[in-house]
Amino acid sequence: MPHRTHPFSTLTPAFIMDAVESQGFACDCRTLALNSYENRVYQVGIEEGEPLVAKFYRPGRWTDEQIVEEHEFCAELAGHELPVVAPWRNAAGHTLFHHGGFRFALYPRQGGRAPEFDNLDNLLVLGRMLGRMHRIGAVTPFAHRPTLDSQSFGRESVALIRDRFIPPDLRESYAAVTGMLLETVDATFAEMGAVRYLRTHGDCHAGNILWRGDAPHFVDFDDARMAPAVQDLWMMLSGDRPRKLAQLDSLLEGYTEFNEFDSRELRLIEPLRALRVLHYSAWLARRWEDPIFPATFPWFNTPRYWNDQIIELREQVAALTEPPLELP
Incomplete structure (x- = not known):
């Protein structure tokens, strides 16, 4: 039987907003869970700004170095004007953040539809x-x-x-x-x-x-x-x-x-x-x-x-x- 208390169970709306606000944003109390299983991903409303996407990493899967390396690869691709959604970087240049025992990253919201591979x-x-x-x-x-x-x-x-x-x-x-x-x-x-x-x-x-x-x-x-x-x-x-x-x-x-x-x-x-x-x-x-x-x-x-x-x-x-x- 699955455990009733899983680490992700602590990701309440209040926890999510606290994590986002720890990076200097003001949330408008709107959170929406997005389709993700390996990690937990939420759209978070921001006062006087576009919503952000907050990604909370599954504990124990990757090291900090591995996550940062992924982020740097995305930034490198985006720097060459490739259409890659790279994580937000704070004033200190960091893209990986810690809050309440979780590691998370913030992304700009990107709309779109699934590609048509038959085309x-x-x-x-x-x-x-x-x-x-x-x-x-x-x-x-x-x-x-x-x-x-x-x-x-x-x-x-x-x-x-x-x-x-x-x-x-x-x-x-x-x-x-x-x-x-x-x-x-x-x-x-x-x-x-x-x-x-x-x-x-x-x-x-x-x-x-x-x-x-x-x-x-x-x-x-x-x-x-x-x-x-x-x-x-x-x-x-x-x-x-x-x-x-x-x-x-x-x-x-x-x-x-x-x-x-x-x-x-x-x-x-x-x-x-x-x-x-x-x-x-x-x-x-x-x-x-x-x-x-x-x-x-x-x-x-x-x-x-x-x-x-x-x-x-x-x-x-x-x-x-x-x-x-x-x-x-």
Whole structure:
């Protein structure tokens, strides 16, 4: 059973406003919880000013150095006029603040709608933005934030699920399919040889892109990490193979206007997808004591979920054996 008292339960409207006002703002008593699970994010009304977005970080996930490094990456991108929503910086130059045992950051409110990945013109624009972003991201590596690899995303995820969550009657099947999956993932990376890792958004899906006017705005760099460039591209692909090829063509047409792309990385799309599937289940498992997770994801950790998970992983093993996407 989830704990009844979770650290986030202390984030009352009064606490949130006190935290924001500790940075010199005057709140107008309006707070609105925004859609966020890993952290807690609120829109806070400001007297005689535009509302701010206050992001309270999940305790224990990142170090201060890792959070500040994320903030500095966003500021660097914004400094090159990329449409990135960077955190507010106070007069002392700080972007990470502490209040009542929590760490938080403040952001300007950014409106917009989800991007239409089926619109090839939109993908062309997104490709250009990501090409510029990765050109900057490749200049220097992260010093504190992690690297996307099969150990952290794959093996550690599998160990957690196998030891604490998978039903006993499914444990053997789960172990077999995940073992085969990770073996194939590792073999693919090994066959690739040297792959360039750079600073990436890391979680570049539709929920982290807001389309406003004719341009996308990238938000929530909470999962920023060192990864191959294709990590920020593959989540925009969907549909059957011809459709994915058309989407990829538009993305890379825009991307290569500003940055080179190693076409060998297309072989990593399915391995990266496999790691994401494993990591997602482990993410839900690690957060299961947070009351918002059982309430929001009631289907998780049921026999049906684990049966479906094993089927999905078997399908992913099959996908890893198919020819990778290739452009002429």
